[in-house]
Amino acid sequence: MSPAVVVGVLVAGGVFLLLQRGLLRVVLGFVLLGHAMVVLVLAAGGDRGGFALPGNGAGEPADPLPQAFVLTAVVIAFAVTVYLLGLLRAGSGDLGDDDARGPS
Amino acid sequence: MSALLVAPVALPLVAAAVLLLLPRSAALGRVVGIGSTALVVVAAAVLLVRTLTGEVPVVQVGGWPAGIAVVLALDAFGALVLLLTAAVTLLGLVYAIGTGEDREHTFTPLVLVMSAGVSGALSTADLFNLFVFVEVVLIPSYVLLGLAGRRQRVAGARLYVSINLLASTLFLGGIGLLYGVTGTVQLGELAGVAAGSVPAALAASVVLLAMAVKSAVVPLHSWLPGSYSVAGPAVTVLFSGLLTKVGLYALFRLYSVLFDGDPRFLWVLPAVAVLTMVVGVLSAVGSSAVRPVLTSHMVSQIGYVLVGLGLSTAAGLAAATFFLVQYVLVKAALFMVGGAVEVRYGTDVLDQLGGGLVHRERWLAVAFAGSALALVGIPPTSGFVAKLQLASAAAADGPWWVLLAVVAVSLVTLVSMLKLWNGVFWGSPDGAPERETGGSVAVATRTASWTLVGPPLLLAGAALVLGIWAEPLLAAATVAGEQLADPTAWVSAVTGR
Numbered sequence: 204m205s206p207a208v209v210v211g212v213l214v215a216g217g218v219f220l221l222l223q224r225g226l227l228r229v230v231l232g233f234v235l236l237g238h239a240m241v242v243l244v245l246a247a248g249g250d251r252g253g254f255a256l257p258g259n260g261a262g263e264p265a266d267p268l269p270q271a272f273v274l275t276a277v278v279i280a281f282a283v284t285v286y287l288l289g290l291l292r293a294g295s296g297d298l299g300d301d302d303a304r305g306p307s
Numbered sequence: 308m309s310a311l312l313v314a315p316v317a318l319p320l321v322a323a324a325v326l327l328l329l330p331r332s333a334a335l336g337r338v339v340g341i342g343s344t345a346l347v348v349v350a351a352a353v354l355l356v357r358t359l360t361g362e363v364p365v366v367q368v369g370g371w372p373a374g375i376a377v378v379l380a381l382d383a384f385g386a387l388v389l390l391l392t393a394a395v396t397l398l399g400l401v402y403a404i405g406t407g408e409d410r411e412h413t414f415t416p417l418v419l420v421m422s423a424g425v426s427g428a429l430s431t432a433d434l435f436n437l438f439v440f441v442e443v444v445l446i447p448s449y450v451l452l453g454l455a456g457r458r459q460r461v462a463g464a465r466l467y468v469s470i471n472l473l474a475s476t477l478f479l480g481g482i483g484l485l486y487g488v489t490g491t492v493q494l495g496e497l498a499g500v501a502a503g504s505v506p507a508a509l510a511a512s513v514v515l516l517a518m519a520v521k522s523a524v525v526p527l528h529s530w531l532p533g534s535y536s537v538a539g540p541a542v543t544v545l546f547s548g549l550l551t552k553v554g555l556y557a558l559f560r561l562y563s564v565l566f567d568g569d570p571r572f573l574w575v576l577p578a579v580a581v582l583t584m585v586v587g588v589l590s591a592v593g594s595s596a597v598r599p600v601l602t603s604h605m606v607s608q609i610g611y612v613l614v615g616l617g618l619s620t621a622a623g624l625a626a627a628t629f630f631l632v633q634y635v636l637v638k639a640a641l642f643m644v645g646g647a648v649e650v651r652y653g654t655d656v657l658d659q660l661g662g663g664l665v666h667r668e669r670w671l672a673v674a675f676a677g678s679a680l681a682l683v684g685i686p687p688t689s690g691f692v693a694k695l696q697l698a699s700a701a702a703a704d705g706p707w708w709v710l711l712a713v714v715a716v717s718l719v720t721l722v723s724m725l726k727l728w729n730g731v732f733w734g735s736p737d738g739a740p741e742r743e744t745g746g747s748v749a750v751a752t753r754t755a756s757w758t759l760v761g762p763p764l765l766l767a768g769a770a771l772v773l774g775i776w777a778e779p780l781l782a783a784a785t786v787a788g789e790q791l792a793d794p795t796a797w798v799s800a801v802t803g804r
Contacts, residue, residue, distance in 0.1 A: 221473070226465060226469075229469060233469075233472050233473070233476070236473075236476045237476060239480075240476055240479045240480045240483065243480055243483040243484070244479065244480075244482070244483035244486070246483075246487070247483045247484065247486045247487030248486070248487075249487075268486070268492075269483070269486065272435055272479075272482070272483075272486075275435075275439060276438075276479050279439075279442045279446075279475075280472075280476075282446065283442075283445075283446065283449070283468065283472050283475075286446075286449055286450075286468065287465070287468050287469070287472070290453065290461060290464055290465050290468060291465075293453070293461050
C-alpha cells in the first residue's frame with residue numbers, strides 16, 4: 204500500500220513541476236518522476252522483507268532483479284539530468300529566460 | 308555465428324573507445340569510423356542471408372544460463388533493419404566528411420556508440436536490455452544534437468532531451484509494471500501474455516506508449532520537427548535513419564510478441580496510423596523550408612509503416628517491412644540533398660533560395676528528383692512497389708478508409724515535393740543565390756564535394772534499383788512479415804525451448 208502512495212505523490216509532484224515554466228523546474232520534475240519509477244520497479248519485485256542476499260537469516264531473500272534494474276536506471280537518469288542541467292546553463296543568457304516571455 | 312551477432316554491438320563500441328584514446332586526427336577518425344561501420348554492414352548482410360532461410364541465430368552473451376544471460380537474437384525482420392541502419396550510418400559518416408561535421412573530434416565516436424546501441428536494441432530479446440540499449444542510442448544523440456551549438460540548437464536540444472527523458476521514464480515504468488504483473492522481462496517468456504490477461508495488456512500498452520513517443524506517432528509527434536530541424540545536416544540524416552526506426556522496430560516486435568497480433572486492439576493502430584499520415588503530410592505542405600518539410604514527412608511516412616502493423620496480417624507486415632526499408636533510404640537521400648544545399652548556400656528557406664539550382668547543382672537535382680519520386684510513390688521507383696504492396700494489403704484486410712488515406716496522402720506528398728522542387732531547383736538561374744563561403748555551417752571544400760553529392764545519388768539509385776528489381780527485397784520482406792505474424796520461431800530461439 205505505502206509504495207503506491209509514495210509513487211502517487213512523487214508522480215503528482217513531478218507532473219506538476221514538468222508543467223511549470225522554466226527548465227530548472229522541469230529538470231526537478233524529471234528527478235521526482237525518476238524517483239517514482241524507482242519505487243515502482245522496486246515495488247514490482249514484491250515485498251518479501253529480506254535483503255537480496257540468500258542465507259542471511261532474515262526470511263526469504265528479496266527479488267534481486269528489480270534492484271539491478273533500478274541501479275542501471277538511476278545511473279542513466281543521473282547522466283541525462285546532468286546533461287539537461289548543462290543545456291540549461293548553455294542556453295541561459297542568449298535565449299532569453301523561459302519565464303520572461305510569458306505572462307508573469 | 309555468435310561472434311557475428313555480437314559484432315554489430317561490440318565493434319562500434321570498441322572503435323569509439325579507441326578513437327577517443329588516440330590523438331585527435333580527422334583522417335584517423337574517418338578510417339576507423341567508416342571501416343568499423345563497413346564491417347558491421349558485412350556482418351549484418353551475412354546475418355540477413357542466414358535468417359532468410361527461417362533460421363534465428365541466437366547467442367547467450369557471457370555464457371550464463373538462460374534467464375540470466377543477455378540474449379541476442381535476430382530474425383529476418385531484425386537482420387533487415389540492422390543491415391539498413393548500418394548502411395545509413397556508413398553513408399552518413401561519408402556524408403559528414405562533406406558537411407565538415409566530422410571535424411568535431413567527438414562526432415565519429417558518438418555516431419559509433421549510437422550505432423552500437425541501435426544494433427543492440429534490434430537484437431536484444433529482453434525488455435530491460437531494450438531500455439538500456441535505447442538509452443545507449445539516445446545519450447550520444449543528445450550530444451550530437453547540441454554539437455557546434457547555434458543558438459536555436461540549444462532550444463531544440465532542450466525539447467528533444469526533455470521529451471525523450473519523459474518517454475524513457477514512462478518506458479521504465481511500463482517495464483516495472485510488466486515485471487510486477489508477470490515476473491519476467493524476457494520477451495520470449497512474455498510471448499502472448501498481453502493477449503491473455505488484462506493487467507499485462509495494460510502494462511504492455513504503457514511500454515508501447517513510450518515507444519510511440521520515440522517513433523513520433525501522432526499525437527505524440529510534435530517534438531520531432533522542432534528538434535530535427537536544428538541539428539547539423541549529417542546528424543539529421545543519421546537521426547532519421549536510426550532513432551525513430553528503433554522506436555518503430557520496438558513497436559513491431561512488442562506488438563508481435565506480447566500481443567500476438569491480438570485482434571481486439573487492432574482498431575487503435577489503423578486509426579493512429581492514418582492520423583499520423585494525414586497530420587504529418589499536412590504540416591509538410593504548410594512548411595516553408597527544406598528541412599521542416601522533410602521532417603514533417605518523416606511523421607507521415609511513420610504512419611504508412613504503422614498501417615502495416617495495424618493490419619497485422621503477414622501481407623501487411625511484409626508490406627510495412629518493404630516500406631520501412633525503402634523509406635529510410637529515400638528519406639536519408641532527401642535529407643542529404645537538403646543538407647548539401649544548406650551547406651553550400653547557407654540557408655534552406657525556400658524564399659531565400661529562390662529556385663534555379665538545377666543549373667548549378669545538376670547531380671543534386673537528379674538525386675532530389677529520384678528520391679522525391681520514390682517518396683511520392685511513382686513508378687518505377689521503390690516507393691511505388693512499397694505503396695502498391697501496402698494498398699493491396701489494406702484492400703484485402705483493412706477498412707476502406709485506410710486504403711483511401713494511403714492513396715490520398717500520396718497525392719498531398721506529391722504537392723509538397725513539387726513545392727520543394729520549384730522552390731529549390733526549378734526556375735531561371737538568375738534567382739539562385741551566390742555560394743556562401745562562410746557562415747555558421749562549415750563550408751566544404753571543392754575537393755570534398757563528392758562526399759556531399761555521392762551518398763544521396765547512391766541512395767536515389769538504390770531507390771530506382773529497388774523499384775525495378777524489387778524481387779529480392781520483396782522476398783526478404785515476405786519472410787520477415789511471416790515471422791512477425793507468427794513469432795514462434797523467434798520465441799523458441801530466445802527461450803531455448
